[in-house]
Amino acid sequence: MATEDNEVEDHRPLVLIHHLPSFKLPLQDRLITHFRLFDSLASPEASSVRALMCVGPTPVTADTLDRLPSLRLVVGSSAGLDHVDLAECHRRGIAVTNSGDAYSENVADYAVALLLDVLRRVSAADRFVRSGLWPQMGEYPLGRKLGGKRIGIVGLGSIGSEVAKRLVAFGCTVAYNSRNKKPSVLYPYYANVHDLAVNSDVLIVCCALTNETYHIINKDVLTALGKEGVIINVGRGALVDEKELVQFLVQGEIVGAGLDVFENEPNIPKELFALDNVVLSPHLAVLTPESFEALNEVIIANLKAFFSNKPLLSPFQQE
Numbered sequence: 001m002a003t004e005d006n007e008v009e010d011h012r013p014l015v016l017i018h019h020l021p022s023f024k025l026p027l028q029d030r031l032i033t034h035f036r037l038f039d040s041l042a043s044p045e046a047s048s049v050r051a052l053m054c055v056g057p058t059p060v061t062a063d064t065l066d067r068l069p070s071l072r073l074v075v076g077s078s079a080g081l082d083h084v085d086l087a088e089c090h091r092r093g094i095a096v097t098n099s100g101d102a103y104s105e106n107v108a109d110y111a112v113a114l115l116l117d118v119l120r121r122v123s124a125a126d127r128f129v130r131s132g133l134w135p136q137m138g139e140y141p142l143g144r145k146l147g148g149k150r151i152g153i154v155g156l157g158s159i160g161s162e163v164a165k166r167l168v169a170f171g172c173t174v175a176y177n178s179r180n181k182k183p184s185v186l187y188p189y190y191a192n193v194h195d196l197a198v199n200s201d202v203l204i205v206c207c208a209l210t211n212e213t214y215h216i217i218n219k220d221v222l223t224a225l226g227k228e229g230v231i232i233n234v235g236r237g238a239l240v241d242e243k244e245l246v247q248f249l250v251q252g253e254i255v256g257a258g259l260d261v262f263e264n265e266p267n268i269p270k271e272l273f274a275l276d277n278v279v280l281s282p283h284l285a286v287l288t289p290e291s292f293e294a295l296n297e298v299i300i301a302n303l304k305a306f307f308s309n310k311p312l313l314s315p316f317q318q319e
């Protein structure tokens with residue numbers, strides 16, 4: 001439709017791209033064909049915008065929301081939304097979505113890769129060969145077999161379920177802990193992580209970080225897991241009491257750990273650098289070109305659904 005001065009009206013819905021300077025949105029070009037984008041809380045559009053797209057871990061606080069009085073939707077680009085004040089969004093009637101299933105297979109692959117690496121000592125063996133020790137020292141210490149291990153999954157959401165599927169195929173048994181027992185799931189359920197740890201060789205942590213799950217892997221749980229235990233964390237650093245974990249690893253009170261996330265990223269406890277039984281990774285389990293492509297679809301689908309009053313594709317759910 002043409003306006004009086006013959007300019008074409010722009011009917012694309014308005015979306016605020018909320019990002020820290022270091023986190024730019026990779027799919028801006030795709031979004032721009034469907035939505036009118038702006039990226040400053042100080043813009044005049046802030047008072048009327050109804051949807052915010054939150055890039056990576058950019059905080060969405062009560063203060064952010066105060067500056068956006070018409071906001072009704074926060075679209076997150078990550079699986080975990082601990083950087084979003086979910087209680088405040090709920091109180092104000094603002095819906096929140098996350099990356100849905102876009103990252104799940106990638107994160108599950110990575111969790112399995114970390115576990116295999118810890119058990120079979122792949123990275124450590126690589127260091128052994130590169131450092132020229134093979135001709136001098138001969139045989140390398142044996143690793144452990146993955147098949148037959150009892151896997152405890154902490155958080156059986158879409159990531160945890162993909163992890164379970166993969167590890168069953170490796171011949172492992174699976175049990176899980178989550179906020180509630182899932183009626184359709186046949187794996188044994190433990191209502192608390194301590195009991196899951198007692199009955200597991202490996203704990204794979206992939207739940208959301210909330211007040212309830214902060215340090216869910218603590219000294220008691222590590223003790224319950226025991227000397228032969230392995231911790232894999234692909235959730236958030238603060239799900240594990242990192243100081244305790246370091247102590248357990250240094251003192252040989254557990255076998256090893258595979259860690260993609262840390263409490264104070266990108267800084268990690270220095271003691272970990274010296275440990276050969278730990279595999280360290282810079283918070284990239286979710287990231288592949290394929291997962292970005294899947295994420296684009298999820299974000300656009302959520303925004304389109306919202307602006308046409310249809311059900312959201314991936315409303316955030318806590319496992």
Ligand SMILES: O=CC(=O)O
Pocket residue numbers: 077078079080081099103235286
């Ligand atoms: O860690 C990454 C995510 O939560 O998507």
